[in-house]
Amino acid sequence: MRNFLFTILTISLLSCSQKEKERFDIVISNINQIQIENGDIATKTVFISNGKIVKITNFDSIENYVAEHKINGKGKFLLPGFWDNHIHLRGGETLIEENKRLLPLFIANGITSVRDAGGDLTTEVLQWRKDIKNNSLIGPTIYTSGPKLDGKDATWAGSLVVESSNDINSALDSLQKIPSDFVKIYDSKISRDNYLEILKEATKRNMISSGHMPFTVELNEAVFSGINAIEHLYYVLKGCSSNEKEITQAIINKEIGFWDSMEQLINSYEDTTAQKTFTLLKNHDTYVVPTLHIGNVLSYIDEVDHTQDPYLKIIGPGIIDTYKGRINRALNASNEAKKSRKELNTFFKKLSKSLNDAGVKLLAGSDSGAYNSYTYSGISLHKELEAMVNAGISPIKAIQASSLNGSKYLKKDSQTGTISVNKASDLVILNSNPLLDIKSTRDIYRVIKGNQIFDPVVIAKQYDCSECFIINH
Template structure:
């Protein structure tokens, strides 16, 4: 993947340059055209009625009023009949590359069938990352999203349950060689994690700049949030206790209480901790921190669906696409959540979503990410649950879509011309039955996907779902 150097602003300028000349475009090289569409370009909130999106290979070459007579006879034409076309969606937080076979046979088909044409993998074993790329380069798994990968978690303490996922860095002197090795193996960025020491974290920031790569991830427990942002951390993952620990007394104690409650005492106790934490937060003390985040342009990937774990807010039927072990764990978790006091659960959720609204009001950019396959988060499906939650938390449907298109690309893959529908941009599109700007639930009513300029109709998407289902049933 690219995501090495560059500017998303420059990409938009380039697209505008293409757009300025599109009125005189001959369309002679067109290979695929979507005709008669309501086009949601995501460059603003306007919908372009009865327009055509003209593609040549894997690029958009024109967006113009539908004029089929101007098209070459060899171009594939697909009648939209007033359907809505949006850019391909981006899931900015997944973990799907450690097992190459599972990625290609299950996760990738699920993502594409749900209109997710780009993902940022936020931590997978390097061997899996390499194998997936090698297999895709040879043509295996060609129905796959664009992948930006960070490789292993960079952490300071070995946690047995993570297996080979982390790369442990305890000494700043070890950082240059470790990061240079990962860069030589093709990572697109570096993923920082919870237990890095401040000294190692600063060394990572310094070496990443020298290599021309960004770093993103968790804010380590011993590093202040503003220090991480000042050091250049591109995105902050998850909206939870750690996000606001600079605004609360004894932050590590709150986190430990939540873990103990969830896994030892039960969800009633957990929801009491969550409600108490957000309700007692010193928002006056937090205001300068949040304002600084907004000014810095930091992007937050809140993973609301993973954080809330609310079965009433996601489609439990989709868990059949999970691997058996994950499915069993998820089913148990749903049972534990459902047995908890519903009123208490709703109060905890309300406190959490109110806190997220305050973060949003600070001006911080929000980017959509699911954290699949953690908890009950299912590849592809879960991004639509995330969009629904973003709207529930106060974003407009347009802003939520930006979080999964233009803003997601700007935060994760700056060199790419993607995330909008305009000449010069990548030909990754999703065709919807209804208007997502009026109802965000319309993103789930997918009638077709364009991936790298290839048209995948509803029947082809259903085939991908069947392939993923078979892989899930035969997996472990």
């Protein structure tokens, strides 16, 4: 009888103990967590449930929990999922499926969020965003501007035409109804006055803005009007010229054009003026998107043979066909124009480092998408990080320009962007340390998005292009 009671008591205690164990969807144990805010590394165990990080401990007490999926992180490195802060999903109805097929490439490359900087597939993008959230489509979280704002006869299809104050209000109303995550302004036909008024009105509405900048506008005017991010470095270069006012007036008078002004801007670059501009950008919390990788590709497209690029096996023929325009323009340019383009590209690398050194917040973005020749979805973000490091920016600062700064710019940093309790479990596990070699951002073991765990090798097999995912250190 005594033995029987002892047995019952033991079973009861074990049952209670089992019930007390916490249950988690995913546990990543004993991993080198890189603190993205400062680059510190510490061994942690990360607990995930319902698509969020719910606990982080310094050790793994396996007896205290039950995990549906457990990942042994020993010897590996954990970062927030990467962000590509400048992509394009575009090309019209005929390229809808080809754009959709690109989405898993971001996940295969550890990119869990992207910023779609304007296109003509807004309806489809919004549907893809829902499908991704519902786990019926593999892809990153998509933050989109919807259509770009520009003037009449705009360069890009699908742009909203702005020619008056009424147009501005109508355009911003329509973006808010989408709702878009930010306002993207393009500079092909937009007037100076309408450009500045868009920025002021967007600021009044608490809408986040970004864009190119017509050269009829001075950089400080755009900053004071409320622009939140400047896409590409041409416009920052303009604000670093001691002759910006004179060059701006010459463009207003149609005495020179955009490309004609580049040599003048470089020759009149003045460090004192540049530092004042950097301080202005920093004080107004204005982000800059350098897009160095696409600059490298386009500047040397006349010298580098891309016809054997492995990624051409993945990219759809319709998108590849859109590459022809830039390729032909580059190949048919004069020798002087080709030389000037390369010199400008070199200058932009120095400018990126100067911006970083001055404390201006950078956003890592690839500018991948249709029409942007040989700038491939997914892998180009890693090429951008490499380009930033090659320009003299530290690996941790380059990585911060991806997820940390991306989440802050879009005011999503309370939900994502760092490895913290109560934040989204959008994570990437690397086999090697990216702070020692930035190319290690490509050395991906697993990608976690919410409660889903992705193996890049499995995704790669879907594309039948294993060489596209080979890591070359």
